[in-house]
Amino acid sequence: MTQVLIIAEHDGAKLNPATAKCVTCARGLPDANITIAVCAADATAVAAQAAALAGVARVLKLENPANAQPLAALLAPQIVALAADYTHLLGPSTTFGKDLMPRIAALLDCAQVSNIMAVVDATHFRRPTYAGNAIVTVECAPGAKLVGTVRTASFEAAGGGGAATVQAVTPAATLPAHTRFVARAAAKADRPDLQSATRVISGGRALGSAENFKILYELADELGAAVGASRAAVDAGFAANDMQVGQTGKIIAPELYIAIGISGAIQHLTGIKDARTIVAINKDAEAPIFEIADFGLVGDLFQIVPELKRLVAGSRALKAD
Amino acid sequence: MKRILVGIKRVVDANVRIRVNPDGTGVMTDGVKMAINPFDEIALEEALRIKERGAADEVVVVSIGIADAQQQLRTALAMGADRALLVRSDTAVEPLTAAQVFLKLIAREEPFLVILGKQAIDDDNSQTGPMLAALWNRPQATFASKIELAASTAKVTREVDAGLETIEVDLPAVITTDLRLNEPRYVKLPDIMKAKKKPLDTLTLAELGVEPRAQVKLVRFEAPSQRQKGVLVKDAAELVGALRKRGVI
Numbered sequence A: 001m002t003q004v005l006i007i008a009e010h011d012g013a014k015l016n017p018a019t020a021k022c023v024t025c026a027r028g029l030p031d032a033n034i035t036i037a038v039c040a041a042d043a044t045a046v047a048a049q050a051a052a053l054a055g056v057a058r059v060l061k062l063e064n065p066a067n068a069q070p071l072a073a074l075l076a077p078q079i080v081a082l083a084a085d086y087t088h089l090l091g092p093s094t095t096f097g098k099d100l101m102p103r104i105a106a107l108l109d110c111a112q113v114s115n116i117m118a119v120v121d122a123t124h125f126r127r128p129t130y131a132g133n134a135i136v137t138v139e140c141a142p143g144a145k146l147v148g149t150v151r152t153a154s155f156e157a158a159g160g161g162g163a164a165t166v167q168a169v170t171p172a173a174t175l176p177a178h179t180r181f182v183a184r185a186a187a188k189a190d191r192p193d194l195q196s197a198t199r200v201i202s203g204g205r206a207l208g209s210a211e212n213f214k215i216l217y218e219l220a221d222e223l224g225a226a227v228g229a230s231r232a233a234v235d236a237g238f239a240a241n242d243m244q245v246g247q248t249g250k251i252i253a254p255e256l257y258i259a260i261g262i263s264g265a266i267q268h269l270t271g272i273k274d275a276r277t278i279v280a281i282n283k284d285a286e287a288p289i290f291e292i293a294d295f296g297l298v299g300d301l302f303q304i305v306p307e308l309k310r311l312v313a314g315s316r317a318l319k320a321d
Numbered sequence B: 001m002k003r004i005l006v007g008i009k010r011v012v013d014a015n016v017r018i019r020v021n022p023d024g025t026g027v028m029t030d031g032v033k034m035a036i037n038p039f040d041e042i043a044l045e046e047a048l049r050i051k052e053r054g055a056a057d058e059v060v061v062v063s064i065g066i067a068d069a070q071q072q073l074r075t076a077l078a079m080g081a082d083r084a085l086l087v088r089s090d091t092a093v094e095p096l097t098a099a100q101v102f103l104k105l106i107a108r109e110e111p112f113l114v115i116l117g118k119q120a121i122d123d124d125n126s127q128t129g130p131m132l133a134a135l136w137n138r139p140q141a142t143f144a145s146k147i148e149l150a151a152s153t154a155k156v157t158r159e160v161d162a163g164l165e166t167i168e169v170d171l172p173a174v175i176t177t178d179l180r181l182n183e184p185r186y187v188k189l190p191d192i193m194k195a196k197k198k199p200l201d202t203l204t205l206a207e208l209g210v211e212p213r214a215q216v217k218l219v220r221f222e223a224p225s226q227r228q229k230g231v232l233v234k235d236a237a238e239l240v241g242a243l244r245k246r247g248v249i
Helices: A017-027 A044-051 A072-085 A095-107 A211-223 A231-235 A301-320 B038-052 B069-079 B095-109 B128-136 B189-195 B236-246
Strands: A002-007 A032-040 A056-063 A088-092 A112-116 A124-129 A134-140 A146-150 A165-168 A179-186 A199-203 A226-229 A256-260 A277-282 A295-298 B003-007 B010-012 B034-036 B058-065 B083-088 B113-117 B140-149 B153-160 B163-170 B173-177 B200-204 B216-222
Touching (some): A002 A017, A002 A095, A017 A032, A017 A088, A017 A146, A044 A056, A072 A095, A072 B128, A072 B140, A095 A112, A095 B140, A095 B153, A112 A124, A199 A211, A211 A226, A226 A231, A277 A301, A277 B236, A295 B236, B003 B038, B003 B095, B010 B069, B034 B069, B038 B058, B038 B069, B038 B113, B038 B140, B038 B173, B058 B069, B069 B083, B069 B189, B069 B200, B095 B113, B113 B128, B128 B140, B128 B173, B153 B173
Parallel strands (some): A056 A165, A088 A146, A199 A226, A256 A277, B003 B113, B058 B083, B083 B200, B140 B173
Antiparallel strands (some): A124 A134, A179 B163, B010 B034, B140 B153
């Protein structure tokens, strides 16, 4: 039997949807028995959410005041202390998982497969390299313990309706004092989360200023969409770093992605190519983004975006009548 | 001596259009422009700025790879690194092996700071930094966008999915760089000439006592499935109509 331990990502109150996607990835392993570890100061709420995910057998609560913030140097030894019972340890390929999982792998002296996009069998996985321009199938040694991060855009979230057992565990681990949490400046929470939103609108350098991003937010409000940005727009200071979509930012897979004033560098395209429908709005008809867009509109974004907003608001008003 | 160790990986330049080779064993590299991994350039720039502020005495750049990686190390020396070490390996090393190499070099060089890129843009693994910190039993501060050094600690602002997170770590520590940490300097011609005289030593994995691991076999490379090119619409109204027809708005 494949014994899988998934490290839950959460904010202390809510389980991050990335964890439910790891569950789906884990269910692709043959005969998988899935356990989720929740490290928190008080894991009650998050453990209950994890226990409700379909396909999860067991949830472990690792409660410790030191776990109030997800510091890899503190979490890793606790996970390692539990690792003997598992063949596969998985976390999401988010900044949480990318920070934590390699630290766990090194302490276990085992390999990590990053950004798993498909599970072939217990030892074969597919993952993107070169910004998604080459997909490699990797083979891990049979019987060796394996750590992996899951490319969340490649998997649907596991459904609910599960009833896993929840148990508290106290791993025998010495926690270092060399790493201390200071502060987190979180993005505004009044908008859908970029990584789990079903609709995303992103802006590029052509927006011209942070001020001009306002028109994207207005359209996003009409559509209930999250707002993202190209690297160029983030580097130029038009948008916050946590909005960056692409190879070195967030990899997303919304139902609808609208790229506005984004030319479509390969590094950006790798972050969006799992979107169900891609729309590109750009004044340059030769922009590479049109090569992968389902719908392209060549024109001035400063005219088109407000008009889109009016049309979307108008059609909603009609429906309300 | 207060020393900073910086990792420099030779990678296919970010602007090259990547093609999988016909036999599926990798990507085409013949005649392709190579460069320093962009995140490593940011790592070096940060180390140089720390030294220029007087908070470090020496910046040592390290690469693991083929003899040609000397080109990237010479570029790093031209940017301002004091000396370079090339650990020769004719095959690509796995991240855990790279971390073990750095651990051996740390024992020799005793840096107070190791700065690495958060990921290499070829394998996109994002593993070596935290692996090194784990083996070294020292703190890690990944995805750094700001580093404030004090006598025995560093306050690091990290680019995380939720926004910006600040942590404080005791030194020595491993820091990995994110894009917004700095903008690397351009290399000037006189510096390229000067760099030729700077020390560049070559070592082997065996000399360091590192047995390379091969735990993840790369079985087959394939080009990704391509999205179909869609249609152009003439205006916003037609776009909204098309999206409604598809049921996505």
